[in-house]
Amino acid sequence: MNIAYVGPFPFPSSNANSLRVKGMAEALAMAGHGVDICSSVPSQDMGRGMPVEGVRVHSLNEYDEGLLSGVNRGLRGLFIGDITLRWLHSLSTKPDAIVLYGTHLGYLLRLLPFCEKFRIPLFLDVVEWYDPRHLPGGVFGPFAASNELSMRYFATKANGIFVISKYLQLHFERHGCKTLRIPPLFSFESEKSSQFSKVSGVVNLCYVGSPGKKEDMESIFKGLQSAYEKGANFRMHVVGLTADEFAKDFGMQRLPILENEVHVKFYGRLDNVSAKNIISASDFLVVVRKDFRFTKAGFPSKVAESLCLGVPIIGNLSSDLKDYLLDGQNAIVVGGPNADSFSDAVMRAAALNENELSRMRQLASSSADSNFRVRVFSERIANFIATVR
Structure with a gap:
């Protein structure tokens, strides 16, 4: 199968979201699947040296293009997803499955009808549930409303959901969703560093x-x-x-x-x-x-x-x-x-x-x-x- 892994994350990067995507992509590639990572947030290149063997990486910039991009970057954040949809439409051969990182409403409103049209199963990789107090505008702001709407309704329309915790698993299973709980994944081996000189008793x-x-x-x-x-x-x-x-x-x-x-x-x-x-x-x-x-x-x-x-x-x-x-x-x-x-x-x-x-x-x-x-x-x-x- 050819799988497109898309979403609002930088790649490669040292950020936890990028490391999550890397682990999931490695797991799919190890099973023999082709994987296209489509990162739609520019990377600060803090993650050099972390390529994924057998995985193709595509870089977009959802914030500098698309609806309202020229008005306000924060406001644009409510509507991202259209540039990724444009990329998917441009593919001569559509993926056999799509994995969306997160539950951003802008992506879900575009990917759900796209996947239905082309009969492509849509999977989500959900790793958090934001506290509305921590989002721009607070509890009664548009980001909080968007997040709750996606978590409680639109995300449940996906074919399957990867979740990172039991809490998320129970939430989605209550809505009848098919879920698979996957913790953070890594492939590197342990090796003790001697960076700190050993001082007895410290x-x-x-x-x-x-x-x-x-x-x-x-x-x-x-x-x-x-x-x-x-x-x-x-x-x-x-x-x-x-x-x-x-x-x-x-x-x-x-x-x-x-x-x-x-x-x-x-x-x-x-x-x-x-x-x-x-x-x-x-x-x-x-x-x-x-x-x-x-x-x-x-x-x-x-x-x-x-x-x-x-x-x-x-x-x-x-x-x-x-x-x-x-x-x-x-x-x-x-x-x-x-x-x-x-x-x-x-x-x-x-x-x-x-x-x-x-x-x-x-x-x-x-x-x-x-x-x-x-x-x-x-x-x-x-x-x-x-x-x-």
């Missing part, structure tokens, strides 16, 4: 990503401060924002551990290869999220990526993580999204010896091999597309 922690509204940075950093005051010896490596950006966004610049780079070092944005090197060199990756609809609907891809690198997690059990993280094995589970619980987890991590850390790395890698590898889901994904009509 545990290296890392945070990687763009915090946005998902990460509970207050609990993480106030917890780190508390652990420091209790005598924990650690160094926190922060990838994704600078010290100035952190101070501006979270206002915790007065914490003593932030006064120099002895305990916390900020790297800013890095390409995916450099970010993976920092994760791999660390003893633990940190993820703490509060319990909201958008955190339950999503899945922190950084957890899967870290485990694939053989690096255990310090985090709470948001989303579906209770199915994957085992306390004292591939993770130190934080009791709740608060500073005290995170501080206790850091104290536990700092008390581990080299043999215990090595054992946890091995268990992290083996859990990834069972749960987050492209090869594990390749046949399952291909069969779903082949059989659902």
Whole structure:
């Protein structure tokens, strides 16, 4: 089969959406299908060195062309999808199936009739459910209305839906949709980096990503401060924002551990290869999220990526993580999204010896091999597309 994978994502990129698309495309290609990735958001080229073997990549720019593109970029965001539809119409041979990343209403309103006309099954790959408060215009704005309309009605008209979490699976199955739950997928192998010089008794922690509204940075950093005051010896490596950006966004610049780079070092944005090197060199990756609809609907891809690198997690059990993280094995589970619980987890991590850390790395890698590898889901994904009509 020839499969077109389309949507509002940059590719290649270090962004989580691009990495999701890469994993899904690799799984389809591994099963013997031809895949055309049609990215409609310009890439900042942060993802160099991540080509997908056997997959063709097409780059469009939905924001610089099409309806209302010359008026306002934000307003244009409500209507994107027409340039992708034009590309599909231009193909002399239409795809055997189309996978749309996300549930953008502009794409759905165009792809549903297009697929019906050409008798092409339409699949969605749904990885989140936005909180309307976080969208432009807020709860009563047009983006919130568009998102809810697509999630509750138009998305349910697809032939099949890939979902990233149980929360999304239950939502769509209540509407009678055929679903297949697929966590974040990666194909690279784990390899311990020696980037950080080993200092006896110092545990290296890392945070990687763009915090946005998902990460509970207050609990993480106030917890780190508390652990420091209790005598924990650690160094926190922060990838994704600078010290100035952190101070501006979270206002915790007065914490003593932030006064120099002895305990916390900020790297800013890095390409995916450099970010993976920092994760791999660390003893633990940190993820703490509060319990909201958008955190339950999503899945922190950084957890899967870290485990694939053989690096255990310090985090709470948001989303579906209770199915994957085992306390004292591939993770130190934080009791709740608060500073005290995170501080206790850091104290536990700092008390581990080299043999215990090595054992946890091995268990992290083996859990990834069972749960987050492209090869594990390749046949399952291909069969779903082949059989659902």
